[in-house]
Every structure is written in structure tokens, then in C-alpha cells.
Amino acid sequence: MFVAGIDIGSTITKIVISNGTEILASMATPTSAEHRRLAFRVMDDALASCFLSYNEIEYIVATGYGRINVPFADQQVTEITCHMRGINFLFPNVRTIIDIGGQDSKGIKVKDGKQVDFIMNDKCAAGTGRFFEQIADVLGVKLEDIGEMSLRSKNPASISSLCTVFAEQEALLRLSEGASIEDILAGIHKANASRIHSMIGKLKIEQDVAITGGGAKNLGLVRALEQRIGFPLVVPPEPLITGALGAALIARETATKLTPQQLKEKKAKRRLEAVTFFDDPKRGSEIVL
Amino acid sequence: MSADNKKGLAKAQEIYNNRGKYARSLKEQGKKVFGYFCCYPPIELLTALDIIPVRILGDMDQPVTLADNYLPPVMCIFCRSAFDLGMKGKYDYFDGFVGAHACDGAERTSFIWTNYIKTPCNFHLDIPHTAHDAAVDFFREQLEYFQKELEKFAGRDITPDELRNATMAHNRQRALVREIYSLRKPDPPLISGTEMLTVLIATMGMSVHEGNLLLEEVIQEIKQRENVHEKKSRLMIWGSLIDNAAFTELIESSGLNIVIEDTAIGTRPFWHDIRDTENPLQGIAEHYLKEVLCPRTFRDSGKNYEHDSELRFGYLKDFAKHWKVNGVFANIIRNCDIHGYEVPVIKDYLNGLGIPVLVIEQDYSTASLESLRTRFQAFAETISS
Amino acid sequence: MGYTAGLDIGSAYSKAVVFEDGELVSYYVKPTSGNFSLAADLVLEEALQKVGLSLAKLRYIGACGLGVTFISETFNKITELSCHTRGVHYLMPSVRTVIEIGNQSARVMKTTPKGKVADSLVSDKCATGSGRIMQIISKVLRTDLEQFGKLSEKATKPAKFTTNCAVFLETEAISRVAEGTPREDIIAGLNQTLAGKIGSMVHRMRIEADCVMTGGVALNAGLVAMMEKEIGLKIQVPEQPMITGAIGAALITAEKAEN
Amino acid sequence: MEKDNSVKTMKSAKTLKTAREAGYFGKKMLTDAIKAQEEGHPIGWSMVSWWQGDFIAKAMGMHLVYPENYGAFCAAVRQAEPYLEIADSEGFPNNLCGYARNCLGFAKSLRDNNYVIPEGAPGGGLARPVLLLASGTACDARYKWFQSLGRYLNDVPVWNLEMPQSGVKEYYLKDNKEKNLRFVVKELRNFVSFMENLLKRKLDHDKLKVMLDQALKTLNIAWQVDLLRRAVPSPMVSQDFWSVMIPHFYLPDDPEAYSFYERVYAEVKERVDNGIGAIPNEKYRMMFSELPPWHSIGFFDELSKRYGIAMVMESWNYHAPTPMPEEELDGVTDPLEIIARLTYHKWMEHNEVAREFDTSPGFFNAAYLKWAKEYRADGFFAHPLMSCRPATYTLMHTRNSLEEKLKVPGVVVPGDIIDLRVFNADEGFSKVEAFVETMDHYRDLRKQAGMAW
Numbered sequence A: 001m002f003v004a005g006i007d008i009g010s011t012i013t014k015i016v017i018s019n020g021t022e023i024l025a026s027m028a029t030p031t032s033a034e035h036r037r038l039a040f041r042v043m044d045d046a047l048a049s050c051f052l053s054y055n056e057i058e059y060i061v062a063t064g065y066g067r068i069n070v071p072f073a074d075q076q077v078t079e080i081t082c083h084m085r086g087i088n089f090l091f092p093n094v095r096t097i098i099d100i101g102g103q104d105s106k107g108i109k110v111k112d113g114k115q116v117d118f119i120m121n122d123k124c125a126a127g128t129g130r131f132f133e134q135i136a137d138v139l140g141v142k143l144e145d146i147g148e149m150s151l152r153s154k155n156p157a158s159i160s161s162l163c164t165v166f167a168e169q170e171a172l173l174r175l176s177e178g179a180s181i182e183d184i185l186a187g188i189h190k191a192n193a194s195r196i197h198s199m200i201g202k203l204k205i206e207q208d209v210a211i212t213g214g215g216a217k218n219l220g221l222v223r224a225l226e227q228r229i230g231f232p233l234v235v236p237p238e239p240l241i242t243g244a245l246g247a248a249l250i251a252r253e254t255a256t257k258l259t260p261q262q263l264k265e266k267k268a269k270r271r272l273e274a275v276t277f278f279d280d281p282k283r284g285s286e287i288v289l
Numbered sequence B: 001m002s003a004d005n006k007k008g009l010a011k012a013q014e015i016y017n018n019r020g021k022y023a024r025s026l027k028e029q030g031k032k033v034f035g036y037f038c039c040y041p042p043i044e045l046l047t048a049l050d051i052i053p054v055r056i057l058g059d060m061d062q063p064v065t066l067a068d069n070y071l072p073p074v075m076c077i078f079c080r081s082a083f084d085l086g087m088k089g090k091y092d093y094f095d096g097f098v099g100a101h102a103c104d105g106a107e108r109t110s111f112i113w114t115n116y117i118k119t120p121c122n123f124h125l126d127i128p129h130t131a132h133d134a135a136v137d138f139f140r141e142q143l144e145y146f147q148k149e150l151e152k153f154a155g156r157d158i159t160p161d162e163l164r165n166a167t168m169a170h171n172r173q174r175a176l177v178r179e180i181y182s183l184r185k186p187d188p189p190l191i192s193g194t195e196m197l198t199v200l201i202a203t204m205g206m207s208v209h210e211g212n213l214l215l216e217e218v219i220q221e222i223k224q225r226e227n228v229h230e231k232k233s234r235l236m237i238w239g240s241l242i243d244n245a246a247f248t249e250l251i252e253s254s255g256l257n258i259v260i261e262d263t264a265i266g267t268r269p270f271w272h273d274i275r276d277t278e279n280p281l282q283g284i285a286e287h288y289l290k291e292v293l294c295p296r297t298f299r300d301s302g303k304n305y306e307h308d309s310e311l312r313f314g315y316l317k318d319f320a321k322h323w324k325v326n327g328v329f330a331n332i333i334r335n336c337d338i339h340g341y342e343v344p345v346i347k348d349y350l351n352g353l354g355i356p357v358l359v360i361e362q363d364y365s366t367a368s369l370e371s372l373r374t375r376f377q378a379f380a381e382t383i384s385s
Numbered sequence C: 001m002g003y004t005a006g007l008d009i010g011s012a013y014s015k016a017v018v019f020e021d022g023e024l025v026s027y028y029v030k031p032t033s034g035n036f037s038l039a040a041d042l043v044l045e046e047a048l049q050k051v052g053l054s055l056a057k058l059r060y061i062g063a064c065g066l067g068v069t070f071i072s073e074t075f076n077k078i079t080e081l082s083c084h085t086r087g088v089h090y091l092m093p094s095v096r097t098v099i100e101i102g103n104q105s106a107r108v109m110k111t112t113p114k115g116k117v118a119d120s121l122v123s124d125k126c127a128t129g130s131g132r133i134m135q136i137i138s139k140v141l142r143t144d145l146e147q148f149g150k151l152s153e154k155a156t157k158p159a160k161f162t163t164n165c166a167v168f169l170e171t172e173a174i175s176r177v178a179e180g181t182p183r184e185d186i187i188a189g190l191n192q193t194l195a196g197k198i199g200s201m202v203h204r205m206r207i208e209a210d211c212v213m214t215g216g217v218a219l220n221a222g223l224v225a226m227m228e229k230e231i232g233l234k235i236q237v238p239e240q241p242m243i244t245g246a247i248g249a250a251l252i253t254a255e256k257a258e259n
Numbered sequence D: 001m002e003k004d005n006s007v008k009t010m011k012s013a014k015t016l017k018t019a020r021e022a023g024y025f026g027k028k029m030l031t032d033a034i035k036a037q038e039e040g041h042p043i044g045w046s047m048v049s050w051w052q053g054d055f056i057a058k059a060m061g062m063h064l065v066y067p068e069n070y071g072a073f074c075a076a077v078r079q080a081e082p083y084l085e086i087a088d089s090e091g092f093p094n095n096l097c098g099y100a101r102n103c104l105g106f107a108k109s110l111r112d113n114n115y116v117i118p119e120g121a122p123g124g125g126l127a128r129p130v131l132l133l134a135s136g137t138a139c140d141a142r143y144k145w146f147q148s149l150g151r152y153l154n155d156v157p158v159w160n161l162e163m164p165q166s167g168v169k170e171y172y173l174k175d176n177k178e179k180n181l182r183f184v185v186k187e188l189r190n191f192v193s194f195m196e197n198l199l200k201r202k203l204d205h206d207k208l209k210v211m212l213d214q215a216l217k218t219l220n221i222a223w224q225v226d227l228l229r230r231a232v233p234s235p236m237v238s239q240d241f242w243s244v245m246i247p248h249f250y251l252p253d254d255p256e257a258y259s260f261y262e263r264v265y266a267e268v269k270e271r272v273d274n275g276i277g278a279i280p281n282e283k284y285r286m287m288f289s290e291l292p293p294w295h296s297i298g299f300f301d302e303l304s305k306r307y308g309i310a311m312v313m314e315s316w317n318y319h320a321p322t323p324m325p326e327e328e329l330d331g332v333t334d335p336l337e338i339i340a341r342l343t344y345h346k347w348m349e350h351n352e353v354a355r356e357f358d359t360s361p362g363f364f365n366a367a368y369l370k371w372a373k374e375y376r377a378d379g380f381f382a383h384p385l386m387s388c389r390p391a392t393y394t395l396m397h398t399r400n401s402l403e404e405k406l407k408v409p410g411v412v413v414p415g416d417i418i419d420l421r422v423f424n425a426d427e428g429f430s431k432v433e434a435f436v437e438t439m440d441h442y443r444d445l446r447k448q449a450g451m452a453w
């Protein structure tokens, strides 16, 4: 049985297609403005890569920031549940999950394969992937490199501002004062780790602790968090796709509970069309400023 | 007023949408209208004089502006919002104002309210923090003063029978509200949390008799319903009050059915009847101190933590059992101390019963509601698995 | 009295003014571009050159602005609150409330009839209510900041933003562009978001007319109009809203030295 | 963008000799507590209750420590942060009272260390109590906080002391005051029997009476010092008051406190008699409300130096009340009755002024209207706090009333008792610098209105 999980994140769209036991295809591609509307285009690519068509996929679960705008999905599940499922599948011993996404950061507590508590910040860019993107941008280094670079610092610069916008300027200032990029990056990572830690702290951190989401690809952040928390973190080999993997796992589980007839009905409802998630009345246009 | 030709839920919705207009129409009919804060002022006394009690609420849709000059931002924003509306003249139809020392916020706002918003009659009720016998006596004495002030305003005395009748009418209201609650026991419930909120807020702006008629209509209406609501996970709300349907709508569109709410616009004012005592004020005093279960009243067994928790939250266990609650949303309006201090304790207690708890500290603003959606959805997923 | 200069080395713009016997005779504004010390030198030089003066002619130099703390030269450093208040008072003596929105913060000051701060409020350490977001969005829209005011007035359906965070506002603006939302509507929406945020701050004080807005953001007429609606008062804007801090710095310095 | 995250504390140079000696009492409270614990005396954690519960508990051999005071202490020595973090991770909202969060964090660390005070706890820590003496007066934190401590101090009972907080108009309703007092006395009786039960010993009424007499004497002389402070120039400023208040506020029953105030009185009197001011060049007189930035009292020295500002009166809640009228205590011998009257008097004594000015509440508010005249105040310094709501609730209202009713303007400088970063001295200076002109302006207005100062 083929199933798929699609995670339309604020920044990166991730897809996992599975035959029920193993991953057949996975991909991660920027959630560009285009893809916000045309989620099926990404799906097309993923399907093509394993020579499958929509109809062959028994069940599709969408998750992430843009989950409500995947008209071909059979079910929507929040990224919190999906990340939990993904991590639980990969590391059954994990009790606490830290998810650093593009526009939010979250903490999730797991017990006996179920999530028991979670916490989330999406009000402020501090402590999210966006912060690091901005900083990499102003410092003119590649996002992929900032983690490693920060680890080479001997003398982390002090970055007092947690506002992304001001931290950028502060970083430039430190640069003009002669601090090295490594030191600035180390300072940035430290400040963010402490911010993330104080949020996750409310959950009573229990071992094992996993980190997932795009932030887990940043080794500098992982190390800085480990230092704050006091023990090593578990990092999945492909942290970006944990959410999509979780979605695929849920898809399989649901699909096995449904009759062929029900599955068929579901499939008939799938649509491949453009939608924008900002136009959704539930998302913002009602909001009075 | 178009509410006249509507019935039941539609009427409740109409009044909910136009509280001010409705109250003004009552005034045009020659009625007296009093505003009161929170669920502690015994509105039975107002009813006894045919005065219509209107519960003072805030407005999550409107940013607080004028109030910031008088109340500091560290104060609970519900209070600030209510006062803001007052300063903007939204409550200018009050003939009287009843303040109450419920929580600090309500107490100081009440005091400050009377400095800047004038009404022909006002009274501040000092409500003790414990339910000791001495406190009940004290509270009863305060009610005697309250009664005298009201009588002075109305130019006539309240006879014991009038007070008794008023109390009975309000007890009837309590029973009706509880009946609606019992119609939320089935799965799915016959009436949604959003509908319930509009009904309760509507009744909190009309005379008890009108309110009872409305409740009866609502009961009839929903009893005849078939499957208007979807089956979803069953949520109990505990904590600071919710007075805007946009909030409950957000929750209920996130995969949850609100089945019971232990809040100040929920079960708290309605759960127990006032006993008929020789001095009617005695029964009233006992009811408000002992049976309105809000964490502002200090209840402690003096023994140990487990015992105290049981004493303070034991009733939630019954709610959870009878309403088959899957999870609890602890709603904390930012800077609401009396609920804020309870958070870890109530989490302990409910988790101990195997009930998950979602705690959200919110800013009392519809503009920031949408960002809570993922949290409610994730919680729905948590408790349905 | 002779010549006095005032500097305001902001995080985005550096401003210099020159006074001769209490009269404003020259001013100059240029982007700070990251190097405070250099910007201070350049902008002062330019302002002096405009009236053919040399540094040596100056009797006093007063300075304010974020950059000043990072410059080792010993200017007479004055807090921005006092400078802006004083500067606005010089230009418009009937002022009672000053709303100053610069690149990094928003400030509201009540002034005494004599141009001193009677009360003040400074925005918290978040870029949401500051001019920085305007700059960011102008890049996104590839539109000059100068156009913002005019464009905003042309909006038919201001875009709604669902966030307050400057960073996420940028992201949302990018999506809107991609979706084909007209520039005007994006700018108007942004102005509205900002006006709401700053308005709620203003309301924390009992403000009085006349109300003046200064700082670079005051150049954005669309925002000013929305602020007027938000606070229910007419808002005046000096012809050169950016230089009020520098003016105040010059005046206060001269005054202190003379007394 | 701040260059430096560290906060400078500004220590004050007290102007009175006796004020410099007062530190002794703070230390004494802490060392006595530790001694009492070692000697096996029962320890109680107590809220400040304006003397309502203190004497009774002490007369029964209980030693009291004050977690509110401990919060201020931890903040002052910069060691509150770790406790605040613990409270945070326990799930307490981080906008609760800072003293409370400090204490909750400490209590958790105490429990986690098997109730042995953890090594390095600031000031030697607070010993494990047998009673939590809460108070319903002033703020909800004062009983909700102690109730929440149950999580960490499992078997320790909480007792909540009741004190009516009547409205001004209601206070004057016939017999209401008397009924309020009856209620308090009944509650105190309940408290006594609870204590007798808890400690398995009887209250020694005679001992209580002796303590109470002593306390009334101490409070009386503390009040007389306040009277002396009406002099122009001010002989004693807030910086001094905040140092000397500890003994009358926490230890009025201690004879040492009394003799200390005799010396304070003598020193202040001497200044008044010779026209000596506490600060050299007094130009402006200001009142301060309500809790000071403990870490930066030196800020006020700087205000004196720069602008000639004397802080002449401050912190309503810390002040000894005016002595009760004779008839109030006529024939009253029951010490519980006296206590009830004392505390109630403290809270309600300014109702007369409140009524006169048609304002409410009387507490935290009306006193400043009275003092403004008596102390010839030119300005009002409002210090809103992040972490103490009751001391902040009425500030704006008080500022408004002073300005409207007495033409005394106010300046608002936000700060905090726990979070040192909220207080920005530079911003404070620039506000006050400007405010000086405002005070000049209002002086003219008062003159035009024919007011006395």
C-alpha cells in the first residue's frame, strides 16, 4: 500500500512517499510563494521520482503551516503530532522533542508513543529558523555553514538583542568592531539556545531529547542547546522530513482502518488546484488590526 | 427591537450581538438597569426591586485605548477592556454600578470606575476570601447594607417575600442552565459551546424572567435537534472567563466540542441553588461564598497538598466523569493572578486523573486568536489518540 | 554666541545641523551605513561645507542617537528624548505631544510649554513598531521609501497582515507580492499594522494637541494619516522631520554651555 | 540594541547617621531565624499583614520570616534569577509577583534537597516552616502564592488572615466599621485556636499584651518621625526612610527597635531645630509611590544632587499609621481587639481624605492627597512595577487625582523590584530633568489658585 505525507512548512515543503514499510521517495524544497498556491506541483515531482500517480497513493496526510491548503490531501494533521510520530518511529526512547521550524519553535512531550504536552512559540522570530537565515544573509555566509563556523569560535561575541531585526544590526556592528564571523555566530547561537531552552523548560525536559525540523541541521544550534540542557540530543539523519514521515505513518495507519470503498470515496474528493492560504477566510482576512 | 419576533437560539444570538441596544430598549420601557462585575454580586437583590442586572463584560474586538490612562498595563486586560468600554460610554445606560472585591483586578477597577464613571447609585461589595462562618456572617452584613442602599435608590423596601421570589426565580434560572448543561452530556452534545456562550451572555443582560423564558425556548429547541453537531473530542474549559464567541468558535472549529466550562460565564454562577433560609440573606451569603467555586475564595483543608487539591478541584473530577471529558483547556487571561497561580496545581490534579491539560495564556484579543489554532488542533489530536 | 552643531547619529541615518546665533543655517542627512564614526564625520563636514564653515569655527557640538555611544570622540551626549522634544519645540512651539518613530524604536513624549519632556514612553525591544520594517519592505517591494506615503493613499483594499513580528511581516509581504496583491495595498496594510501598534502605545499617555510626528517614518504620509485616525488627533509633521534630534542636541548643548 | 546587558546598581549614601545603623536589624532578622531554627523553634513563613498575625504567632513562640522581604533580598544580591527560572519551568506564569516566583523557586529547591537549605542559598535561605501565614489584604498573590507552595511544602498548613477592604462610602455606613472589626476579631480568635492546635500550646495573653504595648509605642514614635519630616527643608528623605523602616515594619515589638527610633527621632529633631536639610540645596519636594527600585536607591541621591529634589514622603504601605484616636481604644483590653483595630486603622485611616476629595480607594491612594499638602509636595514620582500589581494598580489614578485636585503633577518612571533591567536610570534622569520645569509650572498654578504651597 502506498501512502504519502506532505509537510507544507512555512519555509520548506517536505514530502515522504512510502509503500507502508519503507520510504520510497522523500524530498524537501523551498515553500516558495509559488508553492504556497501550487502544492500539487511539488507532489507531482515527488510522485514522478518514484513513478507513481495520485491514484496509486491510498492515503495522503498533509501537515505543516499550509496543511489546510492541500486540496488533494485526505486528512490534515498538525505538525506537532506529525513530528512526534516521526520521531517516535525513529527513536522510541525519546521523551522530549524540540522542533525548530522556519517560523516557529516547539517543544513536545511524548509518553508511550503519545504526545502528552506541547508548547509553541510563533509570535516572534527569535529562536526560529528565520533568525538564522537572516543572520546568515547579513553576514554573507551560507546557511548550511553557520553551524560549523560557530563551533570554531573561541570567544563568542555578546549579542544582547533577541529581536532578529536588531540582532542583525548588532551583528554588523560587532563585525565593524573587529569581531570574527565565527565569534558572532557563536554568540547568536548561544542567545537563541537560551531562548529556546527557557521555552522548552516549561515542559520538564526528560531524556532522551530529540531535535528535529530544519534547526536540527544546524550543528551550532544543536551543540549550544546541548550545553544549556546538559545532555546530548538525538538528531535524526534527515531532520527536515520527520514531519512528513510522521504524516505518512499516520496515513498508513488510517488507510489500514478504512475499507476499499471508503478509500475510493476519499480519493474521489481529491482536487488538484491552486489555493492560497492567505485568502482563506479563517486565516487573517477577518482580523481587525 | 427585532429580538422580539425571534425565539430561542436566534433570539439569544440577536441579544448577544446587540447587548447595548437591548439594554437601552429596556430603559425605554422604563426599567432600571444596573451593571455588575463578575459573579459575586447577588443579583437576586436587584431582581427583587425589579432592577435589571447587566453583567459588565469587555470586548475582545476592540483595542484598549482610553483605559490605559487610568489602569496600568500590568492589570488583567479583561478589566482594562471593560473599563475602557465604560470610559467610551458603552455603559452609559447604567442607573447603578455594583463593584465587587472578587479578585484584585475587579476590586481596584471597581473603585476606580466609580471615580470616573458616575451613576446615580453605586455600591462596593467587600467579599471575604474564606468561607469560614465568621466570613459568611460578615458577608451577610455587607448584603444588608447593599440591600439598604438599593432600597434607598428605589424608594421602597424589599419585603422578605419579594426577596424569596426573586431568589426562586434565579434558582429556576440555575436549574434551567443546568438542564442545558445536561443536554451537553450526549456525544455529540446537543448544543455547542459557542451557542451556550451566546445564550448565557444574553441571559446576563435581561431580567431573570425574560431570561428564564429564553432558556426554556432554547431547551425546547435543542431537544428536538438531530445531529446538528459533529462528534469531536470533548473539551472542558477551566479558568478565566471567555466572553466572545469568536474564541469558542475557533476552539470548536479545531476539532473540539466544548462540553462544559468551569468559568465565570459558565457553570460557576449556576451550579448550586440558593437555600431558602429564615433570613433570606443568610442563604444568599452562604451560596456565594461556599458554592460559587472560583479560586478567588481560599479553600484549604489545612492538612496536606493532596487533600487541599481534592477540596479545591474535586468537583472537576465529577464534571470530567459525567461529561466524558477528554481534555481540559486552562484559559488564562494574561495577568489573571487567581487563575495563574493555580496552573501547576490544576495540571497536577487533572493529569493525576489521566486528563491532559492545555494551558494558554492569552491576550484577550480576537486579532491574536488565529495563531492559537494550531495549538487547539494539536491538542485535539493529542486527546483523540 | 557663534556657531553650534548638532548631530543625530541614528542606526539608519545620520543627521547634522548648524546653528548661527540661535538660527538654523544648515543641515545635512545621509545614511549611516554601519560605520557610526565615519558617518558622523561626513555628515558634519557636509553640513558645515554648505555654509562654508570649518570645524574650528564651532563653539559647541551636541550629539544624540544610538551611534553616539559607539563613537569615542567626546561630544556632548544628550538623550534623544530631550533632543527630539526640544527640536520639535524649536520648529513648532505650540507642540504638546511628540511621536518620534525612527529606525529602531518609537517614542512618545509630552512636552512642557518650554519644550522639555513632561512624560515619555519608549517602545519595547521589538522591531514591530519601528521604521526598520519599512526599509525591509521597501526592499521586498523594490520601491523607494519616498513613494510609500503616496502609494498607500491609492490603496483600495489594504492587505491584512496576520503577524506583528517585523520578520514575519516581511515573509508575508513576499507572499502577497507573489500572489499579485498590488503594492499599494501591501503598503497600506503595513501602515495600518504599524499605526495600530504605535497607536496603542500612544494611548498609554494622556496626549494633547498639538501633536507632532518626527523621525524618518514621519515622511510616510500614509502612516501619518492612519495614525491620525488611530489617536483621534490632527498630527503635524515638520518639513524636515528627521533633523529634530540634531536640532535639539545643538540647542541644549549651547544652552548648557552658556549657563 | 544595548551595548551592555549588565545593570549598574546604585547604592545610596544615607544622610542620617541612624539610617546607616539600621542595617543591623535586617541582619538580625536573618540570623535570629537561623538561630531559632537551630534551637528547634517552629518557623513560620509570613506575609506582611500589617501586624495582624505577627504578634500572635510570635507570642506563641513561633519565629517568623518574610518571603516578600527575602525576594527583595535575593534581588538585591542578584541571586533571584535562578529561582525565577525554576518557577517558570514549574509552569507558573512569568507575570506573577516577582517575590512569589522567587519564593516558589526557592521552595522547590528546598524540597529537592530534602528540606535542607541548599548550599549557597542567598542570605542563608529560609528554614522549612511549620506554618504559612497568608493574608487577604492588599493582593491576591498573598494567599494564592502560599496556597501554591503546597506543591513543595506538602504538610504545611496555610492560614489566611482576613481584613476587610471596604469602599470609602461603605466605610461610613452606620455601624459598618464596627461590624468589620467584629469580623476581624472573630477571625483572629479562629486563628488563635488554630495556632494552639498546631503548636500544642496556649497563647499567653499577657505576653501578647506586652508585645503589643511595645509595638504601639514603636509605631507611635515612627509616626512622630514622620511628623518631623514635614519641615522645610526636609530633614530626612526617602533614602533614609527605606533604611530605617525595617525595624518598625517587621519588628515593632522589639524593644531594640523602639530605642533605635528614639535615636532616629533625636537626630531628625536636631536637624529640624537647626533648619538643616537632608540634602544640601533643596529646591523641589517630591513624594514617591510605592515600592522603590531596591537595587538603585542611589538614583535618588543623584536626583538631589542634580536637581535639588528631596523625596519627602513615600511608600504609604510601609508607614506607621497615625496613632489611633483615644476613644478607639477606650476600655479595650483584649489584645486581639487591639490588633484588629490597629490593622484596620492602618488600612482605613485615609478614608476621611478620600471622602473629602471624593475619591477611592482610601488605601494606596488617598494618603498622597493628604501628604501633598502636609509635606508641601511639588511633584509625585510614580514607579509602576512589572512584578507587584497592588503597588501599581492605583498609581495612574493617584497621579491623575493629584494633578486634578491639588495641581501636583506626576512623573512616571517604570521599574521593578525584582527585574533589574526594567529600570533605566538614564531614562529616569531625562524624564525628571524635564519634569523639573513641569513642577515650576504647577507651582505657579497652585499660587494662582491660592494654595498654600
Ligand SMILES: Nc1ncnc2c1ncn2[C@@H]1O[C@H](COP(=O)(O)OP(=O)(O)O)[C@@H](O)[C@H]1O
Pocket (backbone or CB within 6 Å): A008, A009, A010, A011, A012, A013, A064, A065, A100, A101, A102, A103, A104, A128, A129, A130, A132, A133, A143, A144, A145, A147, A212, A213, A214, A215, A217, A218, A240
Ligand atoms: N542545512 C541547514 N543548516 C541550517 N539550517 C537549516 C538548514 N536547512 C534548513 N535550515 C533551517 O530550517 C528551517 C526550515 O525548517 P523546517 O522544519 O522545514 O520549517 P518549516 O516546516 O516551518 O518550513 C529554515 O528556516 C532554515 O533556517
Ligand SMILES: Nc1ncnc2c1ncn2[C@@H]1O[C@H](COP(=O)(O)OP(=O)(O)O)[C@@H](O)[C@H]1O
Pocket (backbone or CB within 6 Å): C009, C010, C011, C012, C013, C014, C065, C101, C102, C103, C104, C105, C130, C131, C132, C133, C134, C135, C145, C146, C147, C148, C214, C215, C216, C217, C218, C219, C220, C242
Ligand atoms: N523618505 C522616506 N519616506 C518614508 N520613510 C522614510 C523615508 N526616509 C526614511 N524613512 C524611514 O525612517 C527610518 C529612519 O528614521 P530615523 O529617524 O533617521 O531613524 P534613526 O535615527 O534610528 O536612524 C527608516 O527606517 C525608514 O523607515
Ligand code: SF4
Pocket (backbone or CB within 6 Å): A123, A124, A125, A126, A162, A163, A164, A165, A166, C125, C126, C127, C128, C164, C165, C166, C167, C168
Ligand atoms: S522582537 Fe523582533 S523578531 Fe521578535 S517579534 Fe519583535 S520584530 Fe519580530
Ligand code: SF4
Pocket (backbone or CB within 6 Å): B076, B077, B078, B079, B103, B104, B105, B106, B240, B241, B333, B335, B336, B337, B338, B339
Ligand atoms: S480574568 Fe482573572 S484577574 Fe481578570 S477579572 Fe477575571 S478573575 Fe480577575
Ligand code: SF4
Pocket (backbone or CB within 6 Å): D068, D097, D098, D099, D100, D138, D139, D140, D141, D142, D387, D388, D389, D390, D391
Ligand atoms: S504582588 Fe506585591 S504586595 Fe503582593 S505579594 Fe507580591 S510584592 Fe507583595
